[in-house]
Amino acid sequence: MRSAGIDVAVPQGWDGEIYRREDELSVQSAGAVSHPVVHLGTFPLPPGRGDFGSGAVEIMSSDDLLVVLFEYGRESAGSALFARKGIPRVAASDFGPNNMQRPIAGQSGAQYFFNQAGRAFCLYVVLGAHARRNELVPEVNQVLAGLTIDPQ
């Protein structure tokens, strides 16, 4: 799956989508800017879900994973928040129920800000069951290993 300079090797059986989200600040101006958002899930991704997975995380089972890659404006790439360089790899210890955008019983999340190819991203991962983080995290890293980001 490839779009907007992002290439993802989607594992068999997973759902994935790369769509563009219009920058809220630029929508009102003449030159609206849009940024790509990537969603990957081990379950059927429902239409109409939110950028950070609202509408999707609610239907996840304990076996499921959701990976979100959210791009910010290119000007953010040099800021302190996005100082980390390269696509991260996740660790089971990074996950916690309080890292969710909206806490859901049993689930946990992790969030990473980084820059790659002069572009600024947030990687957000949700595990269907925090108790199973040691089994699920290697699957996330396998997907991240198949992710490439071009300068565009």
Place this chain on the structure above:
Amino acid sequence: MIVNAVLVIEGVAIILLAILVVGLLRSNADVLRALHELGATEPGGTGSGRRHQHAAPEREGSAPDVAGSTLTGSAVHVGVTGAQHPTLLAFLSTGCSACVGLWDGLKTGVGRIGSDDTRIVVVTKGPEAESDSKLRELAPDGVSLVQSTEAWFDYEVPVSPYFVLVDGPSGSVLGEGSAGSWGQVSSLMTQALADAGTVKRDRLDNGEFRADAELRRAGILPGDPSLYQEERPE
């Protein structure tokens, strides 16, 4: 002189007959080849062609995932093999008159197809082959829709509308065929699931027929005389 003329005429006639026979044989071979490709069964044969109704095709490997684009231009990938649920791929088109009722049905709800957790995914050909405005008009909210000409090739879709039901965990095609209404789709897939279940019930995990295994456990092996007892005289 006359004898020579007769011999020449006979020779020409034999050559013409030979050409005619060769032509007929070739024509017959072409007809048989065409019938074989259509899946027709030769008399006394087993018929190895691809079937277009109810039964799963003899496709190599597991059913491929569907990758393409959405109506908004997003890149999209739908997991089929390896998913925890069955997937019904509905190959529809904006240009086919038989699809109109099916598009309408998607908006009002199609009911139960296969099992309760069956996921319905509409697959149209890519943007180069479909009317974008018509598709926006027909596409239902809340149903996954993928534009993918590649998927039509992958699943060897012969006509539209066409439906393929895939078992997620195994990736096997449970049934496929064409239908003009969602009621027919439901019937088609229910029959396909029943057929698949029957086959499963008749065979054990090792592929052996259940009846053979039970006879073997009773000490009755192939060739056992008890299998060929003659009728008792009255």
